[in-house]
Amino acid sequence: MPGWVRATLRFRRVVPPLGSSIRGGLCVGVPVAVGFAVGEPVIGVTLGLACVLRTIGEREGPHRGNVTSLLIATPIAAAGYLFGLVQDLALVPLVALMAAVAFVAGTLARHGEGFALGGMQFLLVASIALGVPDTGTAAELGWFFLGAGIYAVCMAVDFLLLEPLRPERIALADLDRAVQMFEASPGPVERAAANSALAAARRVPTPGWATTTAGIARWGRYADVVTAADDLVAWEAARRDPDDARRRAYRDARAALLDGPPSDRAPVPVTPVTPVASVTSVAGPSWRERLALDPPTRAHAARLALCFGLAVSSRAWVGLDHWFWVPATVGLVMQPDFGSVFGRAVLRVAGTLVGSAFAALVIWAVPSGIGLGIVIGMLAATVPWAKQTSYVLQSLVLAAVVLLLVSQVAPAEGSLSLPLQRVLATAVGGVIVLVFGYLVWPAARRVSIAPTVRSATSSMAAMLRTATEPVPTDPEAQAARKASAISARQRALDLLVSTKVPLGRAAGEPPPTSTDAAAWTDAVRSLERLGGAVSDHAIARLSGTPPLPGADAIAAEIEAVAYEPDPDVVETRASDLAARISGR
Secondary structure, eight states: OOHHHHHHTOOOOOOOOHHHHHHHHHHHHHHHHHHHHTTOHHHHHHHHHHHHHHHHHOOSSOHHHHHHHHHHHHHHHHGGGGGGGGTTSOHHHHHHHHHHHHHHHHTGGGGOHHHHHHHHHHHHHHHHHHHSOOSOHHHHHHHHHHHHHHHHHHHHIIIIIIOTTHHHHHHHHHHHHHHHHHHHOOOHHHHHHHHHHHHHHHTSOOOTTTTSHHHHHHHHHHHHHHHHHHHHHHHHHHHTSOOHHHHHHHHHHHHHHHHOOOOOOOOOOOOOOOSSOOOOOTTOOOHHHHHOOOHHHHHHHHHHHHHHHHHHHHHHHSOOTTTTHHHHHHHHHTOTTTOOSHHHHHHHHHHHHHHHHHHHHHHHHSOTTHHHHHHHHHHHTTHHHHHHHOHHHHHHHHHHHHHHHHHTTSOOOSSSOHHHHHHHHHHHHHHHHHIIIIITOGGGGSOOOHHHHHHHHHHHHHHHHHHHSOOOSSHHHHHHHHHHHHHHHHHHHHHHHHTHHHHHHHTTSOTTHHHHHHHHHHHHHHHHHHHHHHHHHHHHHTTTOOOOTTHHHHHHHHHHHTTOSOHHHHHHHHHHHHHHHHTO
């Protein structure tokens, strides 16, 4: 089996997120069941759909990130209901309107995860609003916001009362395992794993509740643990020898985390790692800079607009009364986050096929009513686990849940059953995406991480130049020099770690994308070793090691590496530079 096929079909082994599963099952199933009980199934379904979308959007990560994402994505997704007002618009102006709207949705991802999620959900809701008979746009918006509010309340109970410290607990558990592996065998693989765990720990932002004295003290102790781990890994890697003092410092910081003395350390500063580095003023980017579209964003938005317009035109030629699943599929597969298109298209069709078959079995076996609401809730409870395990499992579960919800407000009217219509429409949407959003665009089949690599090598060069400077005798100047070097090292390594997500997605696509991804993965490993070599030299300078001869020229070479278009050349040059800096 080709490697890209294995990557596409890979199932991750994860611990089921119990809290998210319970929340998803109750928030989706209870409103639907109550809606049937009081004779208002449409209201129950609208509430349930809002909660399903919130379940999809929740990530296994910092609570503040999930809350922010919910606040941003909910109003964007709800705006999709407004397009129920243009159901009867003539086909040509409707296609033009929806293509323009899809272009705008495709540009939202550059503003953050909440906007990317909102753009995808907006296209899904707009597709359903176009195809399901209008039951009152204002009412639908109101019930949708109420459903999102119910989910937000349940999130607040979980975050504030049940397990408020879960994100940092998970991050520190992963960090502790990585540090232990590094201490046992401090090789390049273990060092890279420790750097990845450190990057994840640094991405956990200060929680909103850390405004009290106790909260600030605990968050300072969290910063102590991360800083001690970073110090341990960097120094032991540089000296290639166990450092008992730093190991004790890390263990002491870990032990003091839960119930130690107050820490005067400031919280870990969180700098968002973005794929494109930009230079802005101290006051931040202007509104024009925020709205300006870079070439990758424009290209992706244009492909999405083309595919979504073609999908909306299927109202005239697909021959299904539930044609709206065609644009819904396009919106879901081409989720505007620059992820894998090919793999998601294929897996969504496969997952929809199985999920629709399961939904058909449920419709046959369970009559509409409270029992059906319970079944929908049980299925929704598996969404958090399914989306962490595999995209095909996520597609399967979501196909079944959404199909069961829509079947209660818009039953099939033609000769084909609702599940069969869903499968056919999804297949049509998948073909549109593969042909017009993937195959005909060579740029869509290439890996683009060059801007991130350039930012990383720029930080490495800055670290090397700082290390070249004489170690000052003044304590304040010495502390400033150390902070500058550490900041440059952390930024470089964190940026390189961030490339592993897009490279992992690209590995699940056929050549040339997967071939590019494999080559860039090797190049990133060499760049990580180069960053480690620069860090080792910077640490050795503190012990009196003389500066590297020709450091300025080497720093310029490091910066130039990122401008090489060939990943094999990047790998070779990065390895050569690492060997020169290390003296090997």
